[in-house]
Amino acid sequence: MPLIVAGVAAFGLAVSILVRRGGSSAAEKNAVDIADNVLPSLTNPSDRDESAVTDPSPPPPHPPSRHRWRPKALAIVAGVAAFGLAVSILVGGGGSSAAEKSAVDIADNVLPSLMDPSDLAAPVIGSRYDQLASDIQKTVTDPNILRVTVWQRSGVVVFSTNPDLVGLAVSGAKPMVDSAFSGKAQSSVGIGDAMPTDSSQQGETYRTFAPIRLQPGDPVTGVAEVVQPVPEGSGSGLWSAAKLVFSVVLIVSLVWLWVVMVTRRSSVT
Numbered sequence: 001m002p003l004i005v006a007g008v009a010a011f012g013l014a015v016s017i018l019v020r021r022g023g024s025s026a027a028e029k030n031a032v033d034i035a036d037n038v039l040p041s042l043t044n045p046s047d048r049d050e051s052a053v054t055d056p057s058p059p060p061p062h063p064p065s066r067h068r069w070r071p072k073a074l075a076i077v078a079g080v081a082a083f084g085l086a087v088s089i090l091v092g093g094g095g096s097s098a099a100e101k102s103a104v105d106i107a108d109n110v111l112p113s114l115m116d117p118s119d120l121a122a123p124v125i126g127s128r129y130d131q132l133a134s135d136i137q138k139t140v141t142d143p144n145i146l147r148v149t150v151w152q153r154s155g156v157v158v159f160s161t162n163p164d165l166v167g168l169a170v171s172g173a174k175p176m177v178d179s180a181f182s183g184k185a186q187s188s189v190g191i192g193d194a195m196p197t198d199s200s201q202q203g204e205t206y207r208t209f210a211p212i213r214l215q216p217g218d219p220v221t222g223v224a225e226v227v228q229p230v231p232e233g234s235g236s237g238l239w240s241a242a243k244l245v246f247s248v249v250l251i252v253s254l255v256w257l258w259v260v261m262v263t264r265r266s267s268v269t
Contacts, residue, residue, distance in 0.1 A: 078253040103208035103226035147227040180209040
């Protein structure tokens with residue numbers, strides 16, 4: 001029964017739509033016939049109002065806002081600053097990367113081939129020290145290597161090319177030693193050598209602490225500290241200043257761009 005009622009209602013709705021559409025079509029046909037045939041035969045061209053036919057003039061263009069240049073200019077400034085920062089990092093870090101690589105090579109290849117486990121257990125002294133120091137001097141021929149020092153986990157120097165350092169425990173170097181014992185080389189630029197009895201070098205030096213493994217895959221049993229002159233492009237020189245300037249410009253321009261975009265969006269809404 002409900003299906004029958006629904007079908008009858010749908011049929012009635014369709015019929016009403018068709019009937020109404022037929023009537024409206026006939027009425028529309030009469031109106032079009034009057035516009036096409038009757039009125040043109042009764043009106044003259046002089047009766048037309050030409051002013052009503054003229055095309056409306058387009059609205060005057062909006063004057064360009066003096067603030068529209070800001071987002072583009074700020075985006076350009078941010079892009080230039082980001083590019084300059086990337087270049088200063090890549091170029092300025094090239095010297096320090098080479099110096100650290102040289103230090104890591106000494107820790108990975110030179111010292112494991114010359115040192116025994118006993119050399120890492122206690123400070124090396126006497127004839128064993130003389131032999132080891134001579135071997136390292138013959139093997140490490142890079143004139144930029146100022147000093148090679150080997151540390152225990154406790155922070156005690158077990159070997160150094162400066163014999164006055166052997167047996168010392170320097171608390172200032174302990175954080176770098178601990179970090180290198182975790183398996184990753186650490187480098188820093190410092191004033192002097194941070195070693196109270198090593199006065200051979202004055203001014204800034206580049207110090208790398210690298211882990212020593214006597215055999216590949218073995219745990220870290222010591223840390224090599226390799227001291228070199230500060231590489232060109234590292235430290236507090238020109239490239240460091242460039243990094244700072246580009247970083248500040250990049251941050252300021254990005255913040256300013258964000259403020260401008262938020263302000264414009266608020267004014268539009």
